[in-house]
Structures are given as C-alpha cells and as structure tokens.
Amino acid sequence: xxxxxxxxxxxxxxxxxxxxDTKEDFPWGETAxxxxxKVFLFMYLAKDAxxxxxxxxxxxxVALALPFATPTGYGLGKSGWVTARFAARNxxxxxxxxxxxxxxxxxxxxxxxxxxxx
Numbered sequence: 001x002x003x004x005x006x007x008x009x010x011x012x013x014x015x016x017x018x019x020x021d022t023k024e025d026f027p028w029g030e031t032a033x034x035x036x037x038k039v040f041l042f043m044y045l046a047k048d049a050x051x052x053x054x055x056x057x058x059x060x061x062v063a064l065a066l067p068f069a070t071p072t073g074y075g076l077g078k079s080g081w082v083t084a085r086f087a088a089r090n091x092x093x094x095x096x097x098x099x100x101x102x103x104x105x106x107x108x109x110x111x112x113x114x115x116x117x118x
Contacts (some may be wrong), residue, residue, distance in 0.1 A: 005086070009045045012052070016041055042072075042083075053083040 016033040017024060025032045033041040042053040053072045056063055057080040063069045069084045071077025 003048075005045065005048065005050045008086070009043060009050050012041070012043060048087060050086045051083055052086075053081055055080050056082050 013024070013031060013033070016022065019035055021036050023034045023037075025034060029044070031041075031043040031045075032039045033043070040054065042051075044051040053076070060080045060082050063082045063084070064071065066084070068086060069082050072081035072083045077083075
C-alpha cells in the first residue's frame with residue numbers, strides 16, 4: 001500500500017525525470033537526479049520518512065528557518081545545500097507531493113514549499 005511518503009517520492013522522481021538530459025543515479029543508496037551530469041536533487045526514501053536535498057544559494061537561509069530543514073551534511077551545507085526531512089505524520093509531507101507540479105524541481109518548488117509553510 002502506497003503511503004503519503006512513497007507517493008511524494010514517486011511524484012517528485014517522476015517529475016524530475018521529465019527534464020531534458022536528466023539522468024537518475026543511485027550513489028550511497030540514495031536517488032540522485034542529474035541534468036547534464038550535475039546533481040540538482042538528492043532523495044532518500046526511508047520506511048516512514050522522505051529526505052530531500054537541494055542547492056538553494058539564494059533562499060537557503062529562509063528554508064533553514066523551517067522546522068524540517070537543516071544544512072546538508074558532509075560540508076554541502078556550506079555551499080548552500082539544504083536537506084528537508086518529512087515524516088509520514090508531518091503535514092508538510094502533503095506539501096512535498098504538491099511540489100511535483102512546480103515548473104522546476106529545485107528552487108521554484110522550494111519557494112512553493114515555503115509559501116505553503118507560511
């Protein structure tokens with residue numbers, strides 16, 4: 001049975017792969033979506049949570065004010081990468097599913113998430 005978490009993961013993955021020259025890789029057991037060889041989205045699906053990491057050089061500080069966002073580990077946070085963790089019980093998870101309808105997956109979708117969180 002699909003949960004809100006698995007539906008959000010599937011919707012984001014499906015939408016991200018619609019862009020030209022997009023490729024999916026699986027480093028470290030995570031999904032990495034790349035355009036022309038450059039990662040723009042990391043996704044990790046756990047049993048009851050979805051983690052997303054995106055580079056937000058402009059809006060990263062705003063995103064980090066949200067309770068589900070933290071700087072991405074391994075030093076990536078210093079370069080503007082932000083990780084959001086959505087648990088199945090978190091109402092923000094339904095917002096993640098809606099982000100797949102954005103024009104682009106990375107920055108504009110985060111703006112959509114930020115608007116929905118207000």
